[in-house]
Amino acid sequence: MAVNVNNVNKERSWFWKKIGFWFVPVKRGTLGPEEWAKVRKLSRTAKRRTRRLFTLLWAPALALEIAVSLWVVRIDPWAGLMSAAWLVVLMGLAVRAIRIGFAQVSLEDRAVMEYGAEFDALKEKQRGEVFQQAVRDGLFGRVKIDEHEAEQRLRAQGAAYRLLGPALVVFVAGYWAVCLLGPFAATRSALAVTGMVVTWLVALVLAAPTMIRMWTQPDEPEETAAGE
Amino acid sequence: MSLHNRIAVLRAERKLSRAALASSVGVNPQTIGFLERGDYTPSLELAFKIAEHFGLPVEAVFSPRPFRTLSEQVYELHKREA
Numbered sequence: 562m563a564v565n566v567n568n569v570n571k572e573r574s575w576f577w578k579k580i581g582f583w584f585v586p587v588k589r590g591t592l593g594p595e596e597w598a599k600v601r602k603l604s605r606t607a608k609r610r611t612r613r614l615f616t617l618l619w620a621p622a623l624a625l626e627i628a629v630s631l632w633v634v635r636i637d638p639w640a641g642l643m644s645a646a647w648l649v650v651l652m653g654l655a656v657r658a659i660r661i662g663f664a665q666v667s668l669e670d671r672a673v674m675e676y677g678a679e680f681d682a683l684k685e686k687q688r689g690e691v692f693q694q695a696v697r698d699g700l701f702g703r704v705k706i707d708e709h710e711a712e713q714r715l716r717a718q719g720a721a722y723r724l725l726g727p728a729l730v731v732f733v734a735g736y737w738a739v740c741l742l743g744p745f746a747a748t749r750s751a752l753a754v755t756g757m758v759v760t761w762l763v764a765l766v767l768a769a770p771t772m773i774r775m776w777t778q779p780d781e782p783e784e785t786a787a788g789e
Numbered sequence: 790m791s792l793h794n795r796i797a798v799l800r801a802e803r804k805l806s807r808a809a810l811a812s813s814v815g816v817n818p819q820t821i822g823f824l825e826r827g828d829y830t831p832s833l834e835l836a837f838k839i840a841e842h843f844g845l846p847v848e849a850v851f852s853p854r855p856f857r858t859l860s861e862q863v864y865e866l867h868k869r870e871a
Binding site: 666673674708709712 | 808809811818820
């Protein structure tokens, strides 16, 4: 559903107008044109090349995080749980920040929407307000999800699910192969119980979209004769 | 199927910013950019809103086939009138 971006400004409460400045590390009237140019450059979404580089770097970082968690959990299960939880929270925050970044309106567009003028033509105080609003929206996730953004998210989720499906099946098959054929005679039954739980979880995850569709899809209308 | 549009031309013609058009039709300004570059096919609802904003029929703004340039069309019109 489309959302009117104008409403963002109309809905803004006095709290954000009066107290919002506290949340932003820029004081009114302290930035010159060069600093503003840097701020504007930084505030734009990174180019695809940079984003892809970050995505590629993320995979080894994640592998390292998992390795650290596995190392810690063998020493102390509680410490392992805490370490994994901390890393998952950090990753969640990073993913959230990226998602917000994609839906953020640029400073230039904000200037036009807010004051009806180009960013360069604004007064220093107005530039500060535009920037602060952008930072606040980024921090608190106050971004508008319009139809394009919603579709992009849906498409990304679909692609992730399509990758996840075969990956989970391969993981479960590998787990059972190691569990049944590996030299774990003493712990085989415990491993098999875990394997059974994982197998059913994977089956539920993979069946979930179809189940949801069965629940939500409306009935087909009955065929009517032409001319009726 | 990709959908071609004349949004950039219409916007330039009417000196309308991306933000202003976006605000009027209820999307983010970057969505207008994606539409203009052909990176996004709008919903029917959005296509009609945009056409309505410009006061044109939807087929004058969106087309499944590439639009001919306005200069070509104007030239042909002149030729036909002559």
